[in-house]
Amino acid sequence: MMSIRNSEPVEQRILDAAAECIRAYGVERTTVTEIARRAGVSRPTIYRRWPDIRWVIAEVLTVRISDVLAAVPAAGPGREELVDRVVRIAEHLRRDEIVMSVIFNAPTLAMVYITERLGTSQQLLIDTLAAAIVQGQAHRSVRAGDPHQMGAMCLLIAQSTIQSAQMVEKFLDRDALNAELAHSLNGYLKP
Template structure:
């Protein structure tokens, strides 16, 4: 077993091992011993960095959720208004979260892990998303495609809407009714965001 040097590649190797464990057995049945074995490191090496599995899973969720959010935002290009880019990215992000294997596993097996970030406090991934949203909103203010406003407050309101869809859209979906499918509800989200952000 090799010690972990604290660089991103080593951290990612451990987080990859956590992800594999969680996908296999869920969070409650994942142990630091399992993670250490998969990552090829000693359990004590993990303890020096992460005191328990929940802390490890928290770091994993942060990495994965930020990756989904950043990956969903279309590249800026000439002729593409910032509001369009933002709305497209947010809707794509909700869709991507719904399809993400780790998100689906946690919602299906260990949903209580998400409750603190809904009811009690913001997590690192939410802070990163708020920063990303505020930056894009400022771009939209500058090009005139987003209504003027306090960017941080607007970012929080947008994240509240998008987070609600991400966590709860499946409870409102009725795939037997063409007007209430997942895609139909995402169309409603698109309309809500367009109307919210339009000047």
């Protein structure tokens, strides 16, 4: 009898196994060998899909961030709804053990996506923000400007609260951080 897990698409089994490994061992000790063992596939099966472990982990992050976007839908076309969604997404990501594990336990990998280049999930977030900004501009609750530039700036503001929240938790607990993030985004987007 085939297990339910083996009936899942191979890519999904691999990504689920990678997330399990990150939870169990941390990012730095997650290996393709262990991911393959947990997914019930061979190492070459993984390497046919991703060139190395960093790409697997990046894909895990992209899936998790995409899932958060789907779980926190837009509530309306206005600036306040947009800001509320960004704050809720940032909070979800701050509580996500896989995302935070990469930020805190794999600084080399995290720094690539913080300082050097946009990842797939960051581009997805910018595109989502830009579309919401266009709606807000049509609603007249968001100032004029290039939606992608503004979306990129909103990403930078929110991303900094995700990666640095622990540093300032003595001053900004969860509620205060969310309120200040909302204030920052509202001020930036207000006409």
